[in-house]
Amino acid sequence: MPGNRPIVLIGPMAVGKSAIAHELAKRLDVPYVDTDGLIVEAHGSIPSIFAGRGEHAFREIEARTVAGAVEHAEVTPSIISLGGGAVLDSGTQQILSRCTVVYLECDAETVASRIARNSGRPLLAGDAMARWSALFATRKPVYERLADLVMDVRHGSITELGHRLELALREYAAAKQEVEN
Numbered sequence: 001m002p003g004n005r006p007i008v009l010i011g012p013m014a015v016g017k018s019a020i021a022h023e024l025a026k027r028l029d030v031p032y033v034d035t036d037g038l039i040v041e042a043h044g045s046i047p048s049i050f051a052g053r054g055e056h057a058f059r060e061i062e063a064r065t066v067a068g069a070v071e072h073a074e075v076t077p078s079i080i081s082l083g084g085g086a087v088l089d090s091g092t093q094q095i096l097s098r099c100t101v102v103y104l105e106c107d108a109e110t111v112a113s114r115i116a117r118n119s120g121r122p123l124l125a126g127d128a129m130a131r132w133s134a135l136f137a138t139r140k141p142v143y144e145r146l147a148d149l150v151m152d153v154r155h156g157s158i159t160e161l162g163h164r165l166e167l168a169l170r171e172y173a174a175a176k177q178e179v180e181n
């Protein structure tokens with residue numbers, strides 16, 4: 001693992017957090033943890049949680065799940081991908097200060113085809129592109145504030161981006177180590 005902190009990927013919906021985290025974990029041969037995946041395992045599908053219990057209940061479950069995943073990753077180094085809105089919780093923001101946080105930077109054009117065939121993301125119901133852009137506008141400053149590293153994911157395959165992220169994390173960890181010595 002580059003560095004000694006859990007590595008957490010953040011960013012808006014459909015930028016590739018889950019896919020790139022999975023690819024990076026394979027490359028580093030460490031466990032991959034997707035907090036949405038944990039939520040679905042324990043509570044059922046995300047649309048069913050939103051429909052049955054509401055977004056507020058989802059956010060509470062999400063905050064607890066992220067806290068558990070980070071605590072686990074502090075013992076067993078892992079790569080964690082969050083859902084796009086997880087960073088809005090203030091407790092989660094505090095927990096992320098113990099992690100190496102990577103913000104995957106993207107634009108509406110790149111995610112357009114991915115969200116056009118959207119299913120499973122309740123917050124994109126209706127005009128998915130307009131919803132995505134509105135959420136991104138309000139969340140962008142939070143992503144930027146929490147990020148230790150920013151990676152542009154507008155170009156490249158998931159494999160290429162996993163490789164690029166590994167190199168960026170190694171460089172970041174080496175620079176940090178130098179400052180600490």
Ligand SMILES: Nc1ncnc2c1ncn2[C@@H]1O[C@H](COP(=O)(O)OP(=O)(O)O)[C@@H](O)[C@H]1O
Pocket residue numbers: 011012013014015016017018019020081114153155156157158161
């Ligand atoms: N760089 C990429 N190139 C091609 N497809 C991608 C890329 N990044 C993500 N995808 C695809 O876009 C969809 C959304 O990716 P996902 O990892 O679920 O995003 P997120 O977790 O950020 O919402 C998936 O089908 C994924 O395979």
Ligand SMILES: O=C(O)C1=C[C@@H](OP(=O)(O)O)[C@@H](O)[C@H](O)C1
Pocket residue numbers: 011012013014017018036046082083084085086120121122123
């Ligand atoms: O941005 C959001 O508020 C959400 C993002 C989704 O995860 P992805 O970012 O992995 O799509 C999922 O957690 C849920 O639908 C809510």
Ligand SMILES: [Mg+2]
Pocket residue numbers: 017018019034036081082083
């Ligand atoms: Mg995801």
